[in-house]
Amino acid sequence: MNPAATSPSALPPLPPAPAPARRWVITTTTGETITGHLPAWATADPSEHGLPPKELSACLADINHSRQFPGHVLPLYSPANPDGQPTPVEILHGSIDCNPYATAPDTRIPVANLHLAGEYWLTDLDPHELAQLANGLRTLADRLDHDTIPTLIDARTDWTTHHPHTAGARS
Known part of the structure; x- marks a missing residue:
């Protein structure tokens, strides 16, 4: 060799x-x-x-050619729930759908559909619109990580420092 x-x-x-x-x-x-x-x-x-x-x-x-994508389950409160307790609700469940014989030409090609929660949907998203949404959700996640969580921690520290520890206490 x-x-x-x-x-x-x-x-x-x-x-x-x-x-x-x-x-x-x-x-x-x-x-x-x-x-x-x-x-x-x-x-x-x-x-x-x-x-x-x-x-x-x-x-x-x-x-309808379709593929489902799971969302995220959160315990959500609703005034419609008779016991007043949170109910597990899936948010941001998605699918890719194509309806080759649809009357609307835009849905004859694959589009993304997102079920936000309840009766709210984002439908017929093209790749650019889906990317814009993903970027917006990343921005929101960053805001939660870098703004909301530290502010909540500070608020709780301030509260426990300055608020009486007994429920219903008056000064």
């Missing part, structure tokens, strides 16, 4: 071959077949077989 030649075991491994593209297929009872791209990130296959032809347009309109 030539000492200047690189050993095959020293070469970096070849990248894996790309996976074949996934497809969904809808076939009607009359034999009509419609097929489309099924994204690798989509968690459900909308394929159907033996569909009555009159249901085809509704079936296509309902195609």
Whole structure:
């Protein structure tokens, strides 16, 4: 073996071959077949077989390629909660969605949707809008770390120093 030649075991491994593209297929009872791209990130296959032809347009309109992302659960207070106790609520649950047959062209390509809490959503975010939101949340987290937490610690120290320790004490 030539000492200047690189050993095959020293070469970096070849990248894996790309996976074949996934497809969904809808076939009607009359034999009509419609097929489309099924994204690798989509968690459900909308394929159907033996569909009555009159249901085809509704079936296509309902195609939603989606992937869910968990949010963060916090104990939240609500005046609607009859026992007055906090209820665990998931905030900032997200998804990537694409509706290839939607009437609105903007949702025919993948968009991000974020469920803030309750009935509040941020919808149809493009990558730039999602990046702006991420930067805003980082700014908020930094403010909590560098402003709010130290101010809260100072406020509690001041309170325990200057406030009587017995509940309801009067001076």
